[in-house]
Amino acid sequence: MKRRDFLIRSTLLGCSAAASPFMTPVALASAPWDARLVVIILRGAMDGLDMVRPYGDPDYAGLRGGLTGGGVGEADLDGFYALHPSMEPLRPLWQQGALGFAHAVSTPYRDQRSHFDGQDLLEAGTVGLDTGRSRDGWLNRLLQSVPGVSGETSFALGRDQMLLMRGDAPVSTWAPESDLNLSPQARLLLEMVSHDDPLFSGAVTDAVQIAESLGLIDVPETALDAQDMVTQRMKDNRKQAANGHMLLADFAAARLKEEARIAAFSLNGWDTHKGQKNAINRAGTQLAEVIGGLHDNLGPEIWGKTVVLAMTEFGRTARLNGSAGTDHGTGSAMVMAGGALRGGQVWADWPGLGEADLYAKRDLMPTRDVRAHAAWTLRSLFGIEQSVLETKVFPGLDMGGDPRLVL
Amino acid sequence: MVFDPALADIRFGTGVSPRFARPTGVEDMLRRLTGPDRMAEAYPVPRFDGEAGEDIREFHRLLQARKKVRGTEAETPARRQLSKHRKKLRAAEMQSARHILLRGIMSEDGFRERLVWFWTDHFATGPRSQLHRASMASYVEDAIRPHVAGRFADMLWAAETHPIMQVYLDQQKNYGPNSAAAQKSKRKIGLNENLGREMLELHTLGVGGGYTQADVTALAGLLTGLKVEKNTRAVFKPNAAEPGPFMILGQYWGGAPGDRERELREFVEALSVNPVTLRHLAYKLAVYFVADAPDEGLVEHVAAAMVGANGDLVAGYRAMLEHPAAWSPAPSNVKPPIDFMVSACRALDIHPAMLERMNDSNTKARFLVPMSLMGQPWFDPNGPDGLPEADYRWVSPQGLAERIQWSMTAPQALTTKLPDPRSFVETALAGRAPEPVKFAAKAAETDWEGIGLILSSPAFQRR
Incomplete structure (x- = not known):
């Protein structure tokens, strides 16, 4: 792999020092199968009612007319649901059956409506949060339950910043912006000074192995050399400023074409308390571009073996609030894509939007556990036993009937 | 409790420095x-x-x-x-x-x-x-x-009403649905819960703190009227305020819109000394200063002191600093990025003019961009819950790679002459360097790599 291929980084240095570089790490894991899974956590609580609009529901226009205007049906998907305009570029995928949605879904999280607990629960995949923060994520427990996932790959042992992938199974994380330049001697000594601290020694080993496998390790001969490398990286980063989310898609796709079989990352910006029309448009465009980017970069063969699940911590209020936005709610939608998806459909047991149909008279009522859809995807895509899914990966989950999400 | 002056600088200060005298005791701090x-x-x-x-x-x-x-x-x-x-x-x-x-x-x-x-x-x-x-x-x-070093009530009030916080958490968009402004407005305007929710969840009671959705909504109602004037000043506008009273946490608060500033102030005073709030703060202080999983006795001791002193923060700090668990000698928390960089500069004893006269582009290149890549973007956290606390969040492969890169290159750029790694290992680690770090300081091929290894070591990264 050429070093240049991975000089895909970004740092927003434009108008202000406060602007942050796109620092979301991508988590990757290899596994003994050929199918690919990409899980995207949509942070901030995506408004499912806006992204996948149930315009056929008689109460929808009354609740959301102020936001969507007329003509929602022009973006029709199936006579009942319509697509948010930001997702319109993906319509060809819908037509090919490589895009689909699950609606009125949620995790078991109820009533507190905290982003942080909601995301923890989504990533932990459990029924409730035990005291304090959860220890491991459902994707990691999936890997733990599969014999043959081992550290003997180029992406050995990782410590994840995403709870979703955190746990005892080997997973690596790396931000597309990072690199590491070390002389062989410095590397040995670094391992030595970190040796007695398991957290540090693990991270040093990972950092060196990941950087090596990505061809990122240069050996500076002098201090000046080392500084030049830093300056050069900064310049490269600046050039890539605007397209942070695409770095994730490109980086994940590049790894999925090689050893990685599972990739996970987050997209932010869904917390649309005010001016939702513009805010959700930005977030939706990013999501659409990421899915499009995965499709383009994976190429037809790998795309055909891929499922993308984009899920969020909870939905938003059915009614608009006082600032043309929506507040934290309960039920939302899941966005699914990939050549292996039996797409072109919206899976939902639709609860309705009348006052009495809403959860706590304010939110879309969830009628299915979003974890069940994730579990059936793992069942079909990777052949994981249902008993393993219901006890280990998503403890306490009743998967219910097979929605037949995967071809 | 045995007071340890070097640990006082490392764990509770911004790092040891060859230039400055260490504190002599808790009362001195x-x-x-x-x-x-x-x-x-x-x-x-x-x-x-x-x-x-x-x-x-x-x-x-x-x-x-x-x-x-x-x-x-x-x-x-x-x-x-x-x-x-x-x-x-x-x-x-x-x-x-x-x-x-x-x-x-x-x-x-x-x-x-x-x-x-x-x-x-x-x-x-x-x-x-x-x-x-x-x-x-x-x-x-x-x-x-x-x-x-004052009362939590005053900081809580100052932070929640500050224009930056109001804008950040959409308070500007929070209007009483029955306020005069809403009656007059052609657009539909009404409650926005964002500030009210984070005020309870993050700033005071904490997520397990026993409040409900109804409390959040009611607090959003009580907050109506708080606005920003000329983008720079907090102000109370009775015409935006929802008429009370509001039942929050089992008590009625607020009444007529005209008196909203005083009413909100009363609520903030009460919330600031709520024992659940003060215990939440005690826990966070202990996590930040002492350990990810802090000693329960320490947390309770700090909480009790703050409750007893009606939210006086110095009473809480004193309780933390006089508790033996705060002084356990083994290094524990990993320094967040700014703490790491500042403590490295102190250990290197960089000349203040180096930074005073630094141009903007170098300030970004030497400090702000690396800090971002280590996971702490300058004044731009991921969300209102701020920076992560857990050590593993900082010591991810790429986060650590950034720390290593910075350790190897920044000292050279920030000093006119690098110190000898063999003496630096003693200064930077206050005479308590583990043997492997001492060895690395000697065995490195160059002085800049030696300094880099010392600063990258867990012995320096932890406190």
């Missing part, structure tokens, strides 16, 4: 903290009631002026003026960044700087409006720094 704020004087940061406010109002005026002349001949000069002003703001922002770093590096009262960082993160905000983007440091200067 608190005496410095409650004394004059010398660093704020030496390295000023503009405030909203001063230069920062004027700059923001001028920025707003210039934006409006340009809008008015759009498409006419006058547009070019208006645009030029605006971009000149933007440049000025950006320069001020970078100056503030250098001053914040210098305060940490040059302080003999490092506990104060750490407390400022802690409370800034507790009341985390990020830029939401282009008008405020360059003035985030001023929020801390106004709302946090003056209150770190």
Whole structure:
């Protein structure tokens, strides 16, 4: 792999020092199968009612007319649901059956409506949060339950910043912006000074192995050399400023074409308390571009073996609030894509939007556990036993009937 | 309890320095903290009631002026003026960044700087409006720094009402559905729960703190009327306020819209001394200063002291510092990025002029960009819950790779002559370097790699 291929980084240095570089790490894991899974956590609580609009529901226009205007049906998907305009570029995928949605879904999280607990629960995949923060994520427990996932790959042992992938199974994380330049001697000594601290020694080993496998390790001969490398990286980063989310898609796709079989990352910006029309448009465009980017970069063969699940911590209020936005709610939608998806459909047991149909008279009522859809995807895509899914990966989950999400 | 002067600097301050005398005891630390704020004087940061406010109002005026002349001949000069002003703001922002770093590096009262960082993160905000983007440091200067050695009630009030917080958590959009403003408005305006929710969830009771959705909604109602005036001042507008009373946490608060400032103040006072709030704060202090999983006795001791002292923060700090669990000798927490960089500068004893005279582009390249890549973007946290606390969140492969890169390259750029790694290992680690680190300091092929290895070692990264 050429070093240049991975000089895909970004740092927003434009108008202000406060602007942050796109620092979301991508988590990757290899596994003994050929199918690919990409899980995207949509942070901030995506408004499912806006992204996948149930315009056929008689109460929808009354609740959301102020936001969507007329003509929602022009973006029709199936006579009942319509697509948010930001997702319109993906319509060809819908037509090919490589895009689909699950609606009125949620995790078991109820009533507190905290982003942080909601995301923890989504990533932990459990029924409730035990005291304090959860220890491991459902994707990691999936890997733990599969014999043959081992550290003997180029992406050995990782410590994840995403709870979703955190746990005892080997997973690596790396931000597309990072690199590491070390002389062989410095590397040995670094391992030595970190040796007695398991957290540090693990991270040093990972950092060196990941950087090596990505061809990122240069050996500076002098201090000046080392500084030049830093300056050069900064310049490269600046050039890539605007397209942070695409770095994730490109980086994940590049790894999925090689050893990685599972990739996970987050997209932010869904917390649309005010001016939702513009805010959700930005977030939706990013999501659409990421899915499009995965499709383009994976190429037809790998795309055909891929499922993308984009899920969020909870939905938003059915009614608009006082600032043309929506507040934290309960039920939302899941966005699914990939050549292996039996797409072109919206899976939902639709609860309705009348006052009495809403959860706590304010939110879309969830009628299915979003974890069940994730579990059936793992069942079909990777052949994981249902008993393993219901006890280990998503403890306490009743998967219910097979929605037949995967071809 | 055995007081350890070096540990006082490492764990509760901004790091050991060969230049400054170490604190002699807990009372000495608190005496410095409650004394004059010398660093704020030496390295000023503009405030909203001063230069920062004027700059923001001028920025707003210039934006409006340009809008008015759009498409006419006058547009070019208006645009030029605006971009000149933007440049000025950006320069001020970078100056503030250098001053914040210098305060940490040059302080003999490092506990104060750490407390400022802690409370800034507790009341985390990020830029939401282009008008405020360059003035985030001023929020801390106004709302946090003056209150770190005072009553929690005052900091809570200052932070929640500050224009930056109001904009960040959509308070500007929060209107009473039955307020005079809503009756008059053609658009539908009403409650926005964002500030009310985070006030309970993050700033006071904590997520397990026993409040309900109804409490959040009611607090959003009580908050109506709180607004921002001229982008720079908190103000109460009775015409935006929902008539009360509101049942919050089992009690009625508020009444007629005209008295909303006093009513909200009463609620904030009560919330600030709620034992659940104070225990939440005690836990967070212990996690930040001592360990990810802090000793329960320590947390209870700090909580009890703050409850007994009606939310007096110094009482809480004293309780923390006098508890034996705070002084367990084994290094524990991993330093967050700014703490790591500042403590490295202190250990290297960099000359303050190095930073005082540093240009903006180098300030970014040497400090702000690496800090971001380590996971701490300058005044722009991921969300209102602020920076992660858990050690593993900082010691991810790529986060650690950034720390290593910086350790190997920045010292060279920040000093005129690098210290000898064999003596530096003693200074930086206060004479308690583990054998492998001492060995690496000797065995490195070059001095810059030796320094880099010392700064990258867990012995320096932990406190």
